[in-house]
Amino acid sequence: QVLLVExxxxxxxxxxxxxxSCAASGLTDxxxxxxLAWFRQVPGNEREGVVSAxxxxxxxxxxxxxxxxxxxxxxxxxxxxxxxDNLKPEDTAMYYCAAVACSPSRYESPPLSxxxxxxxxxxxxxxxxx
Numbered sequence: 001q002v003l004l005v006e007x008x009x010x011x012x013x014x015x016x017x018x019x020x021s022c023a024a025s026g027l028t029d030x031x032x033x034x035x036l037a038w039f040r041q042v043p044g045n046e047r048e049g050v051v052s053a054x055x056x057x058x059x060x061x062x063x064x065x066x067x068x069x070x071x072x073x074x075x076x077x078x079x080x081x082x083x084x085d086n087l088k089p090e091d092t093a094m095y096y097c098a099a100v101a102c103s104p105s106r107y108e109s110p111p112l113s114x115x116x117x118x119x120x121x122x123x124x125x126x127x128x129x130x
Contacts, residue, residue, distance in 0.1 A: 002026040002119045004097045009124030012087055020082040022097030035102035035110040036080040040093035049112030053080055054102050060110045087128045094123040
């Protein structure tokens, strides 16, 4: 069974930084290769893909995430971190972690569409004040 737990969300001032964590359990037991991704959602809007990462190291960044968002893995490739620099009020959202099996034959690059992901965490709230 795959379980995703996000943490690190907070209320911060614009210009600050946050590092979010997604701890995944059960993935390495279930799949040889997998993708983890960060999404964010504001009430009333669709869930937006921010960045995704394959267990082999490949990444996909949304255009809106290039420059201020950086992802990294822990050594075991079971925790995915999302560092957000120079936070802006428009970054305010619930941030979700998602996972899916990612065989090389299925995806050329880690997907960033919410409908491709099977497992989801409960989210962590980021609030940025000006």
